[in-house]
Amino acid sequence: MRRALVSAVAAVAAFAASAEIKFNAGADLRVREEIFDNVPGLPGGGLASQSPYGKYTNRMRYRVRAWGELKLEERLRIYTRLTDEFRWNIRPKTRSSRFPDEVFLDNLFIEGKGYFDGLLDFTVGRQDIMRLYGLEQIFQDGTPNDGSRSLYADMVRFTLNFTEESKLDMFGLYQYDDNHLRWGNGLSDHRSLMGLGGSGAEPERDEWGFGAVWSSEFGEDLPYQLYAIHKNAASYHRAGRKIPSTRRETFGLKLVPRLDDEWSLQFEAAGQVGENGAGKSLYGWMSYAGVNWKDASESEIKPFASAGLLMLSGSKDTAETEGGSGAWDPMWSRSVRYSEIFLGGTHYGTCWWSNLYYARIEAGIDFGAKHNLTLSSGPMFAAVNDGLGGGDGHYKGFLTGLHYNFPIMLADKSKGERFEIFGHIHAEHFCPGDYFETDRPAWFIRWQIEFKF
Numbered sequence: 001m002r003r004a005l006v007s008a009v010a011a012v013a014a015f016a017a018s019a020e021i022k023f024n025a026g027a028d029l030r031v032r033e034e035i036f037d038n039v040p041g042l043p044g045g046g047l048a049s050q051s052p053y054g055k056y057t058n059r060m061r062y063r064v065r066a067w068g069e070l071k072l073e074e075r076l077r078i079y080t081r082l083t084d085e086f087r088w089n090i091r092p093k094t095r096s097s098r099f100p101d102e103v104f105l106d107n108l109f110i111e112g113k114g115y116f117d118g119l120l121d122f123t124v125g126r127q128d129i130m131r132l133y134g135l136e137q138i139f140q141d142g143t144p145n146d147g148s149r150s151l152y153a154d155m156v157r158f159t160l161n162f163t164e165e166s167k168l169d170m171f172g173l174y175q176y177d178d179n180h181l182r183w184g185n186g187l188s189d190h191r192s193l194m195g196l197g198g199s200g201a202e203p204e205r206d207e208w209g210f211g212a213v214w215s216s217e218f219g220e221d222l223p224y225q226l227y228a229i230h231k232n233a234a235s236y237h238r239a240g241r242k243i244p245s246t247r248r249e250t251f252g253l254k255l256v257p258r259l260d261d262e263w264s265l266q267f268e269a270a271g272q273v274g275e276n277g278a279g280k281s282l283y284g285w286m287s288y289a290g291v292n293w294k295d296a297s298e299s300e301i302k303p304f305a306s307a308g309l310l311m312l313s314g315s316k317d318t319a320e321t322e323g324g325s326g327a328w329d330p331m332w333s334r335s336v337r338y339s340e341i342f343l344g345g346t347h348y349g350t351c352w353w354s355n356l357y358y359a360r361i362e363a364g365i366d367f368g369a370k371h372n373l374t375l376s377s378g379p380m381f382a383a384v385n386d387g388l389g390g391g392d393g394h395y396k397g398f399l400t401g402l403h404y405n406f407p408i409m410l411a412d413k414s415k416g417e418r419f420e421i422f423g424h425i426h427a428e429h430f431c432p433g434d435y436f437e438t439d440r441p442a443w444f445i446r447w448q449i450e451f452k453f
Helices: 002-016 144-149
Strands: 021-037 057-072 076-091 102-114 120-128 139-141 152-161 167-175 182-184 207-217 223-233 236-238 241-243 246-255 263-276 281-294 302-312 356-368 371-381 395-409 420-432 442-452
Touching: 057 144, 076 144, 246 281
Parallel strands: none
Antiparallel strands: 021 057, 021 442, 057 076, 076 102, 102 120, 102 182, 120 152, 152 167, 167 207, 207 223, 223 246, 236 241, 246 263, 263 281, 281 302, 302 356, 356 371, 371 395, 395 420, 420 442
16 A cells, blocks of 8 residues: 555656646634433443443534645646544543644545546545445445544545446555554554444554445446455454454445436345454345435425435344354444444444344435435334343334534635535434333434634
8 A cells, every 4th residue: 555655656746747736725623512421332332331321421522624735737636634633521521632632644645537538547545435436335434433533544446437327446445443644642642443342452453455346327217336345354452352353255236226306216235254363254234225305496495305224234142253243344334324322332343333224214405505404213123132232122222313504604616715614413312222221311412613714
């Protein structure tokens, strides 16, 4: 990875001598407060959890980012970003991320588009992977243990554009469990970015992988994707015990039939096979089926709705095999997109979504740019009762969420303006079922204001 990046930088430097160069830069500041209580599974505890529910937590988070980019001949650009997020932990009071915490290299990549008559695109370096290739079940966040502070992976990507509808994406990535490109105090040094193993785990669970994604269409209204992905995760230590490494292959198919301008369907299925370092066979599966609708009229107010069923396999030997021999591995899709409440209360580790049947409906209204309201609701079930919840059933509980995005000041891009202020309010309520040993309702609320320069 590093040799490829150095070679690419040298090639860019040689090319830049004769190229038209454009420079741009900017920054953003995000301020948010998060309050939650009674989260089942003790957030951050992972498999080491010894409590049926998490304690009341109230924290302020301040994230500042500065970025810059060079564009060369419109087809080639270099982008970099530095980030720092420090927290004020109101309750419970901790010093784990006190000011100034750490500044780290959040992004640094070289991107090229349209080479060889439009055949080749590439991106090499540290880059965000949120919704990469549109495969939300595979790619969301390379660093889940710091929340949305960062979303990167160190990655090489190539795209071969055969036709307007058909392309082949290939990638390779390496993800360190701790950040080697950082400057800060001792409290932030060797901070785990993967969030596996709960308390007492050392930040040594590096991950790497590679794969290919073929995207095309069966006719005009039936786009599809086929993917094959390999993933390795290194062994690590927790509380004096060595947890074995894992290797998995994932094969999947995604279909998105377009019924008309307003209605579409989505189907996805994937299977996994592999082995851990102790020689135990691993497998898992995932499937999703859903329907989406959005008003296609010229009205400024556009309602939308969706409904879907997500199924992730589980395993009864979860506690003994660190996730279970038959449980779905979420690859690099460990994120909060299903629920903020379960950021760390998934038992398997931070955002480690597995052993879940989740039927979810969503409805909302778009009022304009950065302005919408969304309500979601639905029940959760365990595919198998692995014993981690402490209860004797499969019903995990009922989750309801409300999210409101609102603009405060938007830039007029036609006039070259850039300064913007916008925010959101997010709330969730979860009533636990008989899978958990607690019946205390959990709740989460967050407000956020973001400034872009």
